[in-house]
Amino acid sequence: MDIRLTPEQEAFRDGLRIWLSSNLEQDWDGDRYRGPTDDVENFALQHAWERKLHEGGYGGLHWPTAYGGRGLGIVEYFVLMEELGRVAAPEGINSIGRELVGPIILDAGTEAQKRRFIPRIISADDIWCQGFSEPNSGSDLASVQTFASRTDDGWVINGQKVWTSYAQFSNWCILLCRTDRTVPKHKGMTLFLVPTAQDGLEIRSLRQITGRREFNELFLTEMRIPDSLRLGPVNEGWQVANRVLAFERGTTRLYRQARFAHELRGLARLVLSGAGNKRADKALLFGRLSARLGILRQHNLRIVSRIAAGEAIGPEASLQKLNWSILHQDIMADAGELLGDAFLEHPAAERFRETYLQARAETIYAGTSEIQRSIIADRVLKLPRARKEGV
Amino acid sequence: MDIRLTPEQEAFRDGLRIWLSSNLEQDWDGDRYRGPTDDVENFALQHAWERKLHEGGYGGLHWPTAYGGRGLGIVEYFVLMEELGRVAAPEGINSIGRELVGPIILDAGTEAQKRRFIPRIISADDIWCQGFSEPNSGSDLASVQTFASRTDDGWVINGQKVWTSYAQFSNWCILLCRTDRTVPKHKGMTLFLVPTAQDGLEIRSLRQITGRREFNELFLTEMRIPDSLRLGPVNEGWQVANRVLAFERGTTRLYRQARFAHELRGLARLVLSGAGNKRADKALLFGRLSARLGILRQHNLRIVSRIAAGEAIGPEASLQKLNWSILHQDIMADAGELLGDAFLEHPAAERFRETYLQARAETIYAGTSEIQRSIIADRVLKLPRARKEGV
Amino acid sequence: MPLEFFRTADDRLLFDAVSNAFSADRQECEPDAPDAESRAAMTIGRQGLIQPVNMPGRSAEGVSLIEASAIVEAAGMSQVPFALSESLVLVSALTAAGTVVGDGLLNGDEKVGVAPFSHVNSEVDWVLHPGAIDANACNGQFKEGAAGQKVEVDLDLRPLLWVLMAADILGSAQAMFDKSLGFMGERHQFGQPLSSYQALRHRAADDWVLLEDMRAAIDYAAVLFDSAAEPGEILQAARIAKATASHAGPVVAENAIQHHGAVGFTWEFGLHFGLKRIKSLSLRQGTASDHYRLIGEQYLADIAKTFVNSGA
Amino acid sequence: MPLEFFRTADDRLLFDAVSNAFSADRQECEPDAPDAESRAAMTIGRQGLIQPVNMPGRSAEGVSLIEASAIVEAAGMSQVPFALSESLVLVSALTAAGTVVGDGLLNGDEKVGVAPFSHVNSEVDWVLHPGAIDANACNGQFKEGAAGQKVEVDLDLRPLLWVLMAADILGSAQAMFDKSLGFMGERHQFGQPLSSYQALRHRAADDWVLLEDMRAAIDYAAVLFDSAAEPGEILQAARIAKATASHAGPVVAENAIQHHGAVGFTWEFGLHFGLKRIKSLSLRQGTASDHYRLIGEQYLADIAKTFVNSGA
Incomplete structure (x- = not known):
């Protein structure tokens, strides 16, 4: 066993510390770490910080250089996470993009999807939200009812999602839909990448017991999207998502x-x-x-x-x-x-x-x-x- | 609400305190409250104490006078229990008799059974043990397999019991047996009162992690008893026992x-x-x-x-x-x-x-x-x- | 009179009547609305002095602590948006002091607060400062007009305050618990009601035990007070009630939220009103550990006394 | 060398080899038999000095603390009836002191004990007195021959002792936990295996988490020691290992008995050997709370330092 960093990793950490001390607001302190209580102001602050991190070279740290990442390893990513936590830096608003959508696209996306979406997640140009839970699913995620039907040129989606954090500030959403009701429930679901500013998608925010509005409900009514926005094979959405979710539980945040x-x-x-x-x-x-x-x-x-x-x-x-x-x-x-x-x-x-x-x-x-x-x-x-x- | 004792109850308590101070050994103290670690010595001490309590007039306190009890109420019984606990008096060896068998006989026994057994429980002339659990029942008491078959003049019993405390010092045992395998399991059991010194009953003691031997295994092989030792109706043993067990959980000890x-x-x-x-x-x-x-x-x-x-x-x-x-x-x-x-x-x-x-x-x-x-x-x-x- | 340590039919009647009054009241006002304060004060302000039932010279308007704690428990259950425990204790103090202010309060003409309950104190005419929590001093309570008047009172208010705060926690926690039982029976996951999952069933059983523990501790302290028992004994029992409620209340409340899943985390569902009420009551006037330590100090002091005696 | 905070194939190989040796040994002797002592001492007595892996002048017979803790964990798992942690620490101390006694111990010619482990000390030639638990003093260890000789050693033995005691608790608790998992899979109640009851499944999951917490704390303290980290940091990590094991070990052990039902309460089934071993190790050399308090004092002292600095 050995828990010491290599000299290169130590140099990376030292550089990061210097960067943080000059890029976090001078009076930044823990008591503001959750950001302003006003949801819009908070979004602005969180998003600005994510852009700053990217400009500093700390976006997509352990993602392939081919898609705009830095190509470093998990240890450097861990060092980054620890240093950000140590100064209680803002969490950012796009953790779903960085920690869920990015990894799934890198794992199961087409080359076109990787080139289109990954760089914009790294740069915080796109903000993502996650439409997995439904009013009647909760812990039983595999019981989703939101249905995507095949059309000639794509899909038409109907249903409802809930507990979708930051949907009101997102421009993209990853959506888990049922695509086959005739097979066992784990085997008939598919993932889609959906723009939030689109006909047939209505977003309604919910207030939490903290007073903030982070949760949202999504109402999907005859929402149409092309097949190019399907992520991974048809009816394998559960397997694709779960592969990454297991990883996510260990390494996100x-x-x-x-x-x-x-x-x-x-x-x-x-x-x-x-x-x-x-x-x-x-x-x-x-x-x-x-x-x-x-x-x-x-x-x-x-x-x-x-x-x-x-x-x-x-x-x-x-x-x-x-x-x-x-x-x-x-x-x-x-x-x-x-x-x-x-x-x-x-x-x-x-x-x-x-x-x-x-x-x-x-x-x-x-x-x-x-x-x-x-x-x-x-x-x-x-x-x-x-x-x-x-x- | 009122939690004060009546003057009569207070007088009872005061008399009891005086009796205890002169009847417990002078140097009796908490560090000996579990009794000697030698099981035989311990039995002698515990049994002697039970006889003494009876001689002092504290046996069968809330049982009918018709069967040798004192005919007092539950409050006096509570006072007795508190005072015994307060000085860490010996627990006695016959709690099964006093707290389980006595109440069941009073509840479901024949007049003859009451006259025969209750006075001898009060005087500690009989020591009882309980044969309910079996190697494969445990928490699931209704799954007992020990079987009692009808004969011309009584019953013949075969099976095995376990966790029977103080069986080696008891002369009687209350036994829960299956008497009908064709009905749902809660409905085919019957209670019996069994002398321990009898052919077909073998007792083997088990050592506990405290080092003491309180538990026993009972092996029942073609053990014959007359029908007069059946307690309560045939096939209603579960109901009879449970009625008292619910009460027991609230008031024993x-x-x-x-x-x-x-x-x-x-x-x-x-x-x-x-x-x-x-x-x-x-x-x-x-x-x-x-x-x-x-x-x-x-x-x-x-x-x-x-x-x-x-x-x-x-x-x-x-x-x-x-x-x-x-x-x-x-x-x-x-x-x-x-x-x-x-x-x-x-x-x-x-x-x-x-x-x-x-x-x-x-x-x-x-x-x-x-x-x-x-x-x-x-x-x-x-x-x-x-x-x-x-x- | 025989041993009777349970709520009688009369006690339950009072509890139900007060509950109904509070819940009728609740339908007309938002839980956090300040308007509701005076309404709630009216409802309970008339109760007057809390004093031992069989005390010589007990006033006709007096209530027993058993009754007062049933009222406060019902208030907690209905989430009456008012610091009821403090108000009842204050009314007792002022009535005992026999000032004209007492009448003003009884009539609802004057408003009162209890330090350090700052949210109540903002617009009050009188402030009550309960004595600091202290294992040895049983006096130390005084009240003080906002204008500076000061009248000593001869009643140890701490047992009243602690028992009533515990009753408020109990009522609030019971309401959240009841809600979670209902939810668990309705909500299905993996094709079964939540209530069929043994881990949740067993946790609910443990929470029910905690609620009954609180109830026993509150009733016992109240009945000791009502029977004019020895003051030190009353104080120790009141501390046990406050300690038990301060410990158990948040556990039950937090489990109720857990058992609702994400739904319980929404502002609209409203569980947070109860959670905040319980958390606040449990931390004020001494945390659970504070009270347990004071109980332990007293316990050890008592043992040390017998120890010295037996050694001599 | 990359970040590597997990047991490698080599580590597992050592663990398995030692485990096999111990369990072969165990078959021949009763758990409480005194004869087993010398046998066990032979098995581990040759290990020699525990010292940082990359310390200049590391002796060839030396073992790392990671290796030593794997050995002790295996001993706990096999319930080797010997105070192994203390013995290993003693060997280290004596070897470091460079006395001839060291050789005697290494050869098994002399017996040793550690105060206050009186059951080991009855027939020993040497006694080791670890320093009193103290947040500030890092010295204070000395060894002393039963005949009165006294040699100062320059090694802070507390981290070694605490980490190894924690490893012994971990191994013992792991063995009891594994037994209870097996039992739960076989034993049926109400027509189903015990392992199908959610309340038991979830408690087993929590116990597994506790075992992994112990393992992480032990490995971390050991790897800090082996990398010759700053002494204060090593001491704090060793305290965390001892505190965690002293807290979690008895919980896992007691749950294992509960999950066996009455069977687990019988002498013959043997769970009590593990329970007593764990309970004893968890109370000796500072209870869980003792160590948590020392950790907290150090933590707060460190914060206070930065506090003053930032205020200046």
């Missing part, structure tokens, strides 16, 4: 660990400044949280080094999804214990109040904790079931 | 709460004597455990006052089983945290080391915690199931 560490440091500073609950067992709570954050990073290290060694990441990624989402909720619970009344009233605790609410969603989206445990029981532990069960 | 409180006081004394782990957050751990013990007592108060008011105790008793068994394990876990090395080495911590092991069984026997949660989900919350599930 590697910056989370570093961002949580940034949050915990902010919490510690607030407590050390005297705002805290005098009776709290600070040493125990910070010790436990920082230890768990350390382990979270070590799991990231393991995943990254296994990918670097050419190994596949499978259901082990469920471990990391479980761990980070529960740890984040626990950090926010302990923030209440550590701050007491100040959690509710202190101006500098605003970020923790919002994150407390936001974190409720994290054990639900991208596969609930219950789904992750079932994946582990099925695929890692291979525990026999008596009969077919969904979860 | 009401002394547990008081006994756990005694244990916690012993732990506190050991910690205050300087044996403890200097870094432990004593206030938090003792505060949390004592608060939970308080709530455990309040649930007991509720159950007792509802019975006193003539109400039935149903699945709510599962709450109490869950609570006490988990709390007891948590007390022992915190004992480790509070004592550190001393938990492993201090002579006065011997009782906690043994109880730590013993408490592992408590979330398993008398219905596992999983079974209790399922009972609550089914019968209290009435959560719909998709289809028949066992648990």
Whole structure:
């Protein structure tokens, strides 16, 4: 085992640190890391940051140079994620493009699709959203009902999607549709790439318990698209998406660990400044949280080094999804214990109040904790079931 | 609401306290409350104590005077249980007789059975054990295979039982047997009262992880008993047993709460004597455990006052089983945290080391915690199931 | 009177009547609307002094703490948008102090707040400062007019405040729990209702146990208060109620959101009103751990006393 | 050399070889039999000094901490009835001190113990006293002959001891977990295997996560040690390994017993050997909370430093 970076990787990290210190706003700090509460202002800030990153040469870091990427490895990508998280840089608005659509197109797209879409994801010229969930699917993603019928020159799509983050700011959407109702449900779905400004697509935003409007509903009514916007083979959308989703669970948002560490440091500073609950067992709570954050990073290290060694990441990624989402909720619970009344009233605790609410969603989206445990029981532990069960 | 005892009940309690102070051995203390580790010595001590209690007039407290009981109410019984627990009096060896067999006979026995067995349970002349579980039943009690066939003058029984506590010291056993294999499994069982010193019954003791031998296996081979030892109607053994088991979960061993409180006081004394782990957050751990013990007592108060008011105790008793068994394990876990090395080495911590092991069984026997949660989900919350599930 | 540690038919009648009043009220106002405050204050402002049932000289308008906690639990259940616990305690304090202000409050002419509940205090005429949480001091409560008047009161308000805050948490958590049970029965995933999945069934069972634990702790502290038990005993029981509710309330509330999936995360579905109410009540006036520590300090002090005695 | 934070084929080879040796050994002796001690000591006594892999002057007999922890994990898994962690650390200490005793130990001629492991110390020739757990002092280790000789050593033994104790807990817990998985697949209740019940499936998944957390923490501390990282960083990582194992080990072990039902409670089935081993290791040399607090004190001290700096 060895966890040291190569001299080249260290040089990359040092350059990045210098770039960040001169490109993040001078007074940028953790308490603004979620961006302005006004959704439009927030979009502008997030998008501007993504463009800046691209201009700095940090877009498409581990994607092929043929499509505008930098052609570097997963370790450099991990370094980038850690450094961005460490300073709580804006998350950007196009994570679906960078972390889901890009990888799927690179994996299953046509050469034309790669040349058309990948460079514009890297440059943040296109913003993508994801139309997978439906009102009656939820955890059971394979039960989608939105239907795409073949026409002479393409497809006509009818249905409804929900929980589509940032759809109102996106110009493209990746859509999972049923294309065959006569086969078992995992075998009759197809992926499409759909422009959002188009007849037959209506977007309605939903307010979340944080007060922000990130979620949207999509209503698709006789929406027509050409066959060139189909992604991957007909009826293999589930397999194509899942191949990448498994990878995604392991590698997307590697910056989370570093961002949580940034949050915990902010919490510690607030407590050390005297705002805290005098009776709290600070040493125990910070010790436990920082230890768990350390382990979270070590799991990231393991995943990254296994990918670097050419190994596949499978259901082990469920471990990391479980761990980070529960740890984040626990950090926010302990923030209440550590701050007491100040959690509710202190101006500098605003970020923790919002994150407390936001974190409720994290054990639900991208596969609930219950789904992750079932994946582990099925695929890692291979525990026999008596009969077919969904979860 | 009112939780004060009547003047009569207070007088009963005061008399009991005086009796206990002069009848428990002078140097009796909590660290000997489990009795000698030698099983035979322990039996002698426990049995002697039960006889003494009877001689003091505290046997069959809330049982009818017609069968040798004192004819008092559930509140006096509760007071007795609390006072016994408060001084960590020996538990006795015949709890199956007092808490299971007695109530079932009183509920479903013939007049002759009542006259024959109840007085001898009260006087501790008979010691009872319970043959319900089998190697392949466990939580699924209704799946018993031990079979009782009709003969001209009675029954002949073949099969195997397990986890039969104190069978080696008992002279009687209550046995649940299948008597009809052609009906649904809950409807073909019958209860029998069986003398243990009898041809066709072999008892083999099992050692537990505490080192004690309380469990036994029973091997039944062509064992013959007369029909007069059948308890309740043929094929209704499950219903008869369950009616009492529900009650039992709520009211047996009401002394547990008081006994756990005694244990916690012993732990506190050991910690205050300087044996403890200097870094432990004593206030938090003792505060949390004592608060939970308080709530455990309040649930007991509720159950007792509802019975006193003539109400039935149903699945709510599962709450109490869950609570006490988990709390007891948590007390022992915190004992480790509070004592550190001393938990492993201090002579006065011997009782906690043994109880730590013993408490592992408590979330398993008398219905596992999983079974209790399922009972609550089914019968209290009435959560719909998709289809028949066992648990 | 026999041992009777459960809610009687009369108790349930009161609870239902208050619940109905609150939910009728709720239909006319948005949960966060400030207009609702005075309405809610009217509903409960008339209750007057909370005092032991069998205390000599108990006022006719008085309510027992059992009754008051049923009222507050119902308010939590209906998400009455008002700091009801504090208001009831304040009315008690002022009535006990016998000032004219007491009447003004009872009539609804004057508004009151409790420090540090800043959201209530913005437009009030009187502010109540409960004493700091302290294991040893049982006095330390005083009230103070916004204009600077100050009258000492002779009633330890902390047990009242803690028990009622716990009751508010219980009612709010019960409502969220009930909603999640309903949702689990209706919502299907993988062809089955959510309620058929054992992991969710068992978690719901555990949450129900937590709700019953809160209820037992609240009722016990209230009945001790109502029977004019020894003050130290009442205080310890009230701390157990507040600690238990501060611990268990957020667990039940957060699980209720989890069991709703993404739907529970939408503003429109409204679960966040209950979550914020519970979280706020659980952190104010001492967190769960704060109270557990105070309980433990008292517990160990009591043991140490017997220890010294037995050693002597 | 690329980033490589996982066990390589070589690591697994070592682990398997040691496991096989231990389980062959185990078949011949009862878990609690004292005879087994010397046998086990022979098996591992030859390993010699644990020291950073790329330290100048590394001895040929030396093993890395990654290797040593794999050996100890395998010992835990096979329930080798010997305080292996302490023995390995002792051998390291003595070898580092360069005494003749070192050779005696390496040859198996002399027996050693580590305070406060009294069950090992009864018939030993040498006793090692690891320094008291202390956030600030990194020295304070010394060894001492039973006859009173005393030699200072220059190696902070705490990281070694904590990481190896954590590895022993991990191996023991993994063995109990594996047994419970097997049992759950075979044992039927209500007509289905236990493994088909979601509540048990999910608890098993959580336990697996705990095992992987331990593994990650142990490997990380070991690889830091082996790369001769900054001593403070190594110490903090070793504390995380010990804290994590002391917390998670008993949880996994106790769940394994629960999942066996009454069978797991019998002496003959043998789960208690693992349970006691884990419980004992988890309480010795600092409980989980002790180590978490020390980690937190260090964490807060580090933050306070940057705080002052940024304020200046």
